[in-house]
Amino acid sequence: MTSSTPRAVVIYSGGMDSYTVLHRARREGYELHALSFNYGQRHARELDIAKQVCAELGIAHQIVDIRAIHGLIDNSALTDASQALPSGDYAADNLSATVVPNRNMILLSLAIAQAVNIGADRVFYGAHGGDHVLYPDCRPEFVEKMNDVAAIANFSPVTIEAPYLHKGKDEILADGLAMGLDYANTWTCYLGEALACGECGSCRERLAAFARHGLSDPLGYSSQRPEAAASPQPGTDEKTAASQRPGTDAEAIADTNEGRQDV
Structure with missing residues (x-):
């Protein structure tokens, strides 16, 4: 500079x-x-x-x-x-x-x-x-x-x-992905625990954004089963993997938020 x-x-x-x-x-x-x-x-x-x-x-x-x-x-x-x-x-x-x-x-x-x-x-x-x-x-x-x-x-x-x-x-995420950003270097959950909760509004909005892009969130969530938290096997659709999280159905969250209007 x-x-x-x-x-x-x-x-x-x-x-x-x-x-x-x-x-x-x-x-x-x-x-x-x-x-x-x-x-x-x-x-x-x-x-x-x-x-x-x-x-x-x-x-x-x-x-x-x-x-x-x-x-x-x-x-x-x-x-x-x-x-x-x-x-x-x-x-x-x-x-x-x-x-x-x-x-x-x-x-x-x-x-x-x-x-x-x-x-x-x-x-x-x-x-x-x-x-x-x-x-x-x-x-x-x-x-x-x-x-x-x-x-x-x-x-x-x-x-x-x-x-x-x-x-x-989801538009913010799109901009960040275009810049090559790694969102593992962020914290969104309203709780400050070792893993994100996956249930608070902040987590759910974040999960929905990744789901709309067909991606899995790189953060770990306490509501994930070990097998669901693991990296998808080759050939596994990322959105399918994201939607397998118990209590944090990313596609369902995305569908719910899709109709929300800003005021």
């Missing part, structure tokens, strides 16, 4: 969406500064993944500990381990418990501050179309208003980029 190389901050959770955003921004030629946040999330394992990926890519990376605010945002199944984590596909009636109050406004505010501090004029984050139904801070209206604020909050205006704002998870 030269002194004339444009800088950008990427909010990088370690998940599938921000992983793709990180690589997309990198390919666009930005000198990247990745920010990950520990806000007391149950799935803090994603931070270890983010750290590893940035180290391998040589990207400047900070894990910002904001657990001091945990008591302000702990009324969520993602930040309160005593709450049961809901399962099933993304829908307001069954996954509203996973909404963390004001999360993206908090994270974007800190990322904008970092951008101004280092002379960057872009902040990237991984909001996508599939989140519109559940998370208000991933909707186009939110990004538009935050961009208005980011333009006047400092003497140096910052632009918020959400390249997948109108894209679904």
Whole structure:
């Protein structure tokens, strides 16, 4: 990178969406500064993944500990381990418990501050179309208003980029596959256990995206039988292999999500 190389901050959770955003921004030629946040999330394992990926890519990376605010945002199944984590596909009636109050406004505010501090004029984050139904801070209206604020909050205006704002998870995956990305280097599950659960909305949406591409997810799932988790035998259809997971029927998940409309 030269002194004339444009800088950008990427909010990088370690998940599938921000992983793709990180690589997309990198390919666009930005000198990247990745920010990950520990806000007391149950799935803090994603931070270890983010750290590893940035180290391998040589990207400047900070894990910002904001657990001091945990008591302000702990009324969520993602930040309160005593709450049961809901399962099933993304829908307001069954996954509203996973909404963390004001999360993206908090994270974007800190990322904008970092951008101004280092002379960057872009902040990237991984909001996508599939989140519109559940998370208000991933909707186009939110990004538009935050961009208005980011333009006047400092003497140096910052632009918020959400390249997948109108894209679904399968489209994000398609973009990543075209870049040759290995999604074994991501963590999506809302639980931070050794294996992904395969049952939470985040896992199910991810599995559905791989199923639509006729691929098996490279992550291990606790709901897999050993024989189902093994690599397919030569000649075995990848989508068939993915659909053999008990409790995580990837094709059924894909069919269920196919009719979901973003709002």
